[in-house]
Amino acid sequence: MRKEKFSEENLRLLLKLSDKLASSASVKDELPEIFSIVEKILDANAGIMVINRKIPNLPKIYIHYIEENTTLNKETLYKKIKEAVFKKPFYNNSYSSAAAGIKELKNIGVRKIIVSPLIFQSIFGTLLFFSGNKDKEFTKNDLFLLNLFSRVLAAAIKYNHTSYRFRLARKTIDALLQVNPVLDASLDLQSILDSLLTSALELAPANLAHIFLYNNGKLEFGAARGLDGKWDKPFSEPRKNGLTYTVAKSGKMRIITDIRNDNIFKNKKKEWEGSIVSIPLKIHDRVVGVMNISRFVPGQFQHDSLRIWKLFSNQAAIAIENSRLFSEERRQRLRNEALQSASMIITGSLNLSEVLDHILTEIRNVVPYDSASIMLIEGPKLRVVAGKDLPDKNAIGKSYTTTRLDKIVAETKRPLILKDAKRSKDFKAWGNTEYVRGWMSVPLISRGKMIGCITLDSKQVSAFTKKDGEIALNFANQAAIAVENATLHESLKEKLTALEKSQNQLIKSEKLAAIGRLVAGIAHELNNPLTSIIGIAQLLKSTETRTENREYLARLVSEANRTAEIVRGLLDFTHQREAQYREVNINSIIEETLKLISYDIKSHTITVVKNLSSNIPKTAADPHKLQQVFINLLINASQAIVESGKGDTITITTEDKKSNITGRRKLIKITISDNGPGIPTENIRNIFDPFFSTKPIGKGTGLGLSVCHGIIDEHRGKIWAESEHGNGAKFIIELPVIPISDFSTKPREENGTIERTSPLTESANFNAANTASILVVEDDETLRTLMVRYLKKQHYHVDSAANGNAAIRHIKTNNYNLVISDIKMPEMNGIELYKQIKELKPLLADHFIAATGDVISEESNQFIQKTDIPYLKKPFEMEKMLLAVIAVLKKN
Known part of the structure; x- marks a missing residue:
């Protein structure tokens, strides 16, 4: 038996332990040497330290063996010792009666045990040393030394923990001080969040950290960080009933120590395990995001780690809010600038295409999109008048049938947003826009009525918000003003x-x-x-x-x-006659015209190419007058080719078009072109002037094109010529499509002369000679003498008079079968003469032939129409006069 006393060696070793613990920055690192010394002092085989509380950088159980092959189940042993609750120092050299509950110790040969609690203000752990030596007996001195050592160790542990807490707080403060300048100086939210997560994981390590932004009930990825550095965006979006959405909606932190045992992860993959803390990022009571910290193993989170993560979550919330405010301010500023720019272009330009294109550009600055279009209502369809990045490069100008979605926009006069167009049965992809997911249609309202819409397309689902709709509506109002201005300008023009x-x-x-x-x-x-x-x-x-x-x-x-x-x-x-309108097909008039002159054109080996559109609408027009225009233009082209010897083709093209970008006035465009000599540049501006002609003297009057111009003007259309001398000529006619209801359907009397050839062209075989007496009334002496001489030669009895008064004197004293009278004469003209004959001798008035070299007078025109008398148009051949005489006398 060993004598009970404190040996100098043991005291020296104990003093060494005290000095070592007092100077150590980490008790954990000193544990192997410390336990070896204590085991030497106590002559023990092994030692165990159990810590009941969470103390950073210190294991909850530490086992020190003399024999290296000794094995124990640490987790089971930890639980057993913790449950035993050793409150006072003691020793027992008969293990079975002292700690019968801890059979694991007995199983490894423990025979004797000495125990001392670790106390600093309260018990937080236990020291146990063992001996399996039959000759070894623990004594009161051993218990005193162990109790003294346990107090020194407890003080050292507490000091280390306090130092750790201090260092951690200092690091946290330093990290926050480093992050704050970033918050103040940087507007890049991604960089700020990356910096916050990096610092948070450095101070309180975990395997993975995520930050999600929360706005309008929707989570959006912000940043991710792991121990090995920056992580990419997750493969899948957070589940609506998952942890992140739950925390975002409730605004309360959730700590899950083992995801295998939590209902929120009941649908997880079997191989998943770990622990996670989800912290709401809040500004006052408003959640702006969620920060998730994950570990790949189950277990409790240290209080210090949670505190650090909360501190950084506050900084993240501030960063997100600052970014939101900045983005909102920037967006508002860009919107104001864009609206101002759009307003300036509207007031500064009357080019509607340019204005609408500019508006789409400005919208993209504040409401990003992949493609966009502006369409105007045209009957039951929408016509594309402007676009950006449309896959169909020829989309502008095309029309598409309206859908139910368009009708909803027209009825509500509000923006319509589809989160996913592919899920909408009413959405119709047009112009190869099958890629569209997010979609928005914004109405163009003018005078309380929808005149069109702006559509914005995105490849992303849920790309547009209600706020985007309000912003786009401001630009749609600008576009409506632009369309209205263009319409008014076009109307004014x-x-x-x-x-x-x-x-x-x-x-x-x-x-x-x-x-x-x-x-x-x-x-x-x-x-x-x-x-x-x-x-x-x-x-x-x-x-x-x-x-x-x-x-x-x-x-x-x-x-x-x-x-x-x-x-x-x-x-x-x-003195052109007034047009007689009826509904006509322009192509048919052209075909009829070609039939009339085809022989003349083909005889000169000239080819006529017809490009007549089948979509030409009918319009109100005078077909005879238009035919006169087409004949004139075709004959001119033919003559130019023949006389110059250059060219061999005349091309006639018809097409329907719009008068301007608003498309509110339909036109029919007729182009007659040739590959002949063309028209000299200096003559282009004069070719429609009366009496202007480039033909040789005696080949034309210079009135043909002027007459054409007058006819097209009368039809409310336009005609002009384009030509480069030597490269052919092109005459373009644009006629408006006019309903026949715009004109009276009552036929109008012609203002020109009415030639009645039927009574003048009957057979001259009627023998009225030797019996008829004729009075010739003509103020021109030469012509009068000639007519008398010719008729006498035909064996008629002929008298003559130089004017109406002289004629009346003859009529009163003689009986005549026929009177031939000029209309325009001095003293009494032919009209007055006829009226007096009608009163004096009504039967003779039925045998009256008028002759005139001037039928311009409206009075003359009405006289001939009313009386229906035959007339001779000067100059006339004597044979024609004879035919007229015979025809009239035959009626007697």
Whole structure:
């Protein structure tokens, strides 16, 4: 038996232990040496330290063996010792009676035991030392030394823990001080969150940390960090009934020490295990995000770690809120700038395409999208008038049938947002836009009515919010103003054009009236001598036997007739008849025109190419007048090709188009082009002027294109020419599509002369000679003499008078079967003469032939229409006069 006393060696060793613990920064690192010394002092085989509380950097159980092959179940042993609750120091050299409950110790050969609690203000652990030596007996001195050592060790542990807490607090403060400047200086939320997670995991290690942003009931990935560095975005979104959404909605922290035993993870994969703490990121009572800290093993979280993570979660909440406020301010500023820019372009430009394109660009700055379009309502369809990044590069100008979604937007006059267009049975992808997921339609409202819409497309689900809809609505209002401005501008432009046309037409009408008066004055003076020339030539021809002279006389008659045609053309130009409108098909008029002149064109080996659109709508027009235009243009093109020897093709194209981008006025466009010599640039501006001609003298009057211009003007259309000299000419006509209801359906009387050829073309075989007495009334002496001589030669009894008064005197004293009278005469004209004959001798009035070289007068025109008398248009050939005489006399 060992004598009970304190050996100097034991005291020296105990003092060494005390010094070592006092100078140590980590008790954990000193435990192996400390236990070896204590075991030497106590002459023990092994020692165990159990810590009842969580103390950082210190294991909950530490076992020190003398024999290395000794094995124990640490977890079971820890629980047994903790449950035994050793409150006072004691020793027992008979193990079975002292700690019978801890059989695991007995199983490894423990025979004797000495115990001392670790106390610092309260018990927080236990020291146990053992001996399996039969000769070893623990004594009171051993118990005293162990109790003394346990107090020194407890003080050292507490000191280490306090130092650790102090160092940790200092590191936390330093980390927060480092993060705060980042919060103040950086506007990059991603960088800030990465920095916060890095510092949080450095101070309180875990395997993985996530931050999610929470806004409008939706979670969005913010940042992720692991022990090995930055992590990417998770493969899957948080579950609606999962931990993160639960914490976001409740605003309360959740700590799960073992996910295998928590209902919120009941659908987890079998191999999953670990622990997680989920902390709401809050500004006042509003949750702005959630921070999740995960470990891959189950277990409790240290209080210090939770406190550190909470501190950094507060900083994360501040960062998220600052970012939100900054983003909101920036978004508001960009929206204001974009609206101001859109407003400036609207007030600064009347080009609707340019304005709408600019509006779409500005929208993208505040409401990001993948593609967008602006469409205007056109009947039952929507027509695309502007677009950005549309997959169909030719989408602009196309029309698409409206859907139920469009009708909803029209009825509500509010933006309509689809979170996922692919899930909507009413969404119709057009123009290869099958990629669209997030979708928004915003109405364009003008005067309380939807005139179109803006559509925004995104490849992302839930891409647009209600706030985005309000922002886009502001731009839609700007777009509606732009459309309205363009419409008003177009209307004003058309009205100004119409006014200018009216002014030009008035000027032109005044010019034509002056020309008309001039022509009216000279036509009579020209036609009388022309008739005389033709008559004399015909008389000479009837008696001339020499062939050469007869040819000269025939040429004289031909040239006189050509001169008469020129005068007649002047009369037609200055007094066009009023158009008679009916619903027509322009293509049909062109086809009929080609039939009339096809032989003449083909005879010159000219090819006519027809590109006639089948979609041409019908319109109200005078088909005869339009045919006159087409004949004129086609003949001009043919003559230009033939006379120049250049070119061989005339192309006729028809198409329907819109007058402007608003598409509110339909037009029919007719283009007649050739590959002939073209028109010199200096002549382009004058070709529609009256009497302007590039043809050689004697080949034209210069009135054809001017007449065409007048006819197209009368149809409310436009005609112009385009040409590069030497590269062919192109005449373009644009006619508005006009319903027949815009015009009266009652036929209008012609303002021109009415030629009735039927009574003048009957057979001349009727023999009324030797019996008829004729009175010729003509103020031109030469023509009067010629007519009398010719009729007498036909064996009629003929008298003559120079005016109406002289004629009345003859009629009162003689009986006549027929009167041939000029209309335009001095003293009494032919109209007054007819009226007096009607009163004096009504039967003679039925045998009255009028002759005139001027039918411009409205009075003359109405007289001929009302009386339905036959008339001779000067200049006329004597044979035609004879036919008229025979036809009238035959009625007797």
